Amino acid sequence: MKTLLLLTLCLYTLLQIPAQGQQISKADLLFLTPEWKGERFPDGRPKVSDELLNRLKLVTHEEAWAVMKGQNYKYQYAEGWKTINPDSVLVGRAVTATFMPGRPDVHRVIDKRGHEKDGRVKSQNSWPIDMLVKRDVYVVDQFGMHEDGPTIGDNLGNSIFAKTGNGIVYEGAVRDIAGLKEIGSFTSFFRSYHPSHHLNNPDGELNTTLVAINQPTRIGKVMVLPGDAVLGRDGAVTFIPPHLLEQVVTTSEIVRLRDMFGHQRLREQKYTPGQIDNRWSADIEKDFSQWLNAHANELPVPKEAIQKYLEKRTW
Structure with a gap:
């Protein structure tokens, strides 16, 4: 009502x-x-901030669509x-x-x-x-x-x-x-x-x-x-919508970083494709956090955004 x-x-x-x-x-x-x-x-x-607009340039339609659909914004794509x-x-x-x-x-x-x-x-x-x-x-x-x-x-x-x-x-x-x-x-x-x-x-x-x-x-x-x-x-x-922009951008960046990490670990043969393609175990998630910390200065995502993401993680 x-x-x-x-x-x-x-x-x-x-x-x-x-x-x-x-x-x-x-x-x-x-x-x-x-x-x-x-x-x-x-x-x-x-x-919306210039910083978020700069970061938006690397976001794909798929990433933006997924976030907004999850918030019940179904008609944002032309x-x-x-x-x-x-x-x-x-x-x-x-x-x-x-x-x-x-x-x-x-x-x-x-x-x-x-x-x-x-x-x-x-x-x-x-x-x-x-x-x-x-x-x-x-x-x-x-x-x-x-x-x-x-x-x-x-x-x-x-x-x-x-x-x-x-x-x-x-x-x-x-x-x-x-x-x-x-x-x-x-x-x-x-x-x-x-x-x-x-x-x-x-x-x-x-x-x-x-x-x-x-x-x-x-x-x-x-x-x-x-x-x-x-x-x-x-x-x-x-x-x-402006109030969803930060969520769209940060979600895209996390997906991008997880893909980079997963591809690297597959090339190193540390994990199998099945382990990377499915929900990650606690050990892989911990490895990912350590990888982020070690490479924060060289990743295509602002270091401040990476630190903010790591602060929210429990491992």
Whole structure:
């Protein structure tokens, strides 16, 4: 009953968030992310640490998925993308934007409010980009729009990269694909490519309207919130709630270290494959702890993280 009441309150609050081309209120962001106890941006967006983002680069989708599924977060993985720099890894903090099919009356009032009240400049597709900072990932639901849909080409791509040092996750089409690839480290995930561009004149041709910035949005089957940690690699994207990021990272590192230890001991023929593949005995666990202590300075995991892990062990 308590869970149902909480879900009802969350849904009610989401329905009260105004669908306008401006940022969600700080109060609503705090309401939607109550499990995050760490640092936040001035607008309330969770700010996971740079250190965890650096360590996230080595995490696989499988490792992240297993941790989140165990916490009942079953819809955090989006696949089926076209990519720029497919062999690179994208990590950062989500800034979200949501576009809907263009509607002139709504578009006009959002434009008027944005320009006259909120001090925004130029067209709506640039508004979220103006807010980006280092290590952000621009995450956009553009409802899969293809022809006459791209709101990002090489000009805005260069602006995004200059502000964030990152690429994008884009539920729609991009243009100027050759120019975007020239940016270099603009590792990005998008649904399609088309040489056309979006049309945003409410008194003429109009096909997209920006309805939300930094509000919950949908990417594939994932609900993405501003401040989610983004992990893009191997053709897919995982979105990690900020309060689960440390658990995802540390679990991945432990798995990585156990694999290194197990492989080394197999090469040394100290243990059999059956011993390593199954639940480890107390003697193997003790050997693993001693191995960690002996190699802490040379392992691909921060020494502080290894020490914290060892403090929790009983042998």
